[in-house]
Amino acid sequence: MYDTVKERIKFYKSSPWRRKREEILKRDNYECQECKRNGKVSIDYNRFNIDTAQERKHKYLDVDHIEELQNRPDLALVDSNLITLCIKCHNKKHDRYQGKKKRWNDERW
Ligand SMILES: [Zn+2]
Ligand SMILES: [Zn+2]
Secondary structure, X not given: OOOOHHHHHHHHHOHHHHHHHHHHXXXXXXXXXXXXXXXXXXXOHHHOOHHHHHXXXXXXXXXXXXXXXXXXXXXXXXXXXXXXXXXXXXXXXXXXXXXXXXXXXXXXX
């Protein structure tokens, strides 16, 4: 169902997901649950005015599927499978820090 990037992008652009994402961000108090668990203080939003803070939160936070979308499409919009993560923790979870893509390209060329 969500096997291709195209299908996943379509999902992430859909209004049910946008609504759900907002719901989860609110549920998690606009805090990265991973940072919270580790007792890390995330970005200090209080320094910004409301509008800017709202904007920044949206830039810094992702809603992650605990069970990946392509593995469990049935859990795509299920609250218990969704968690608020900051970009940093989210990248870490998906191992995007390793620069694999770059290395892969290097090998390829
Ligand atoms: Zn985090
Ligand atoms: Zn994720």
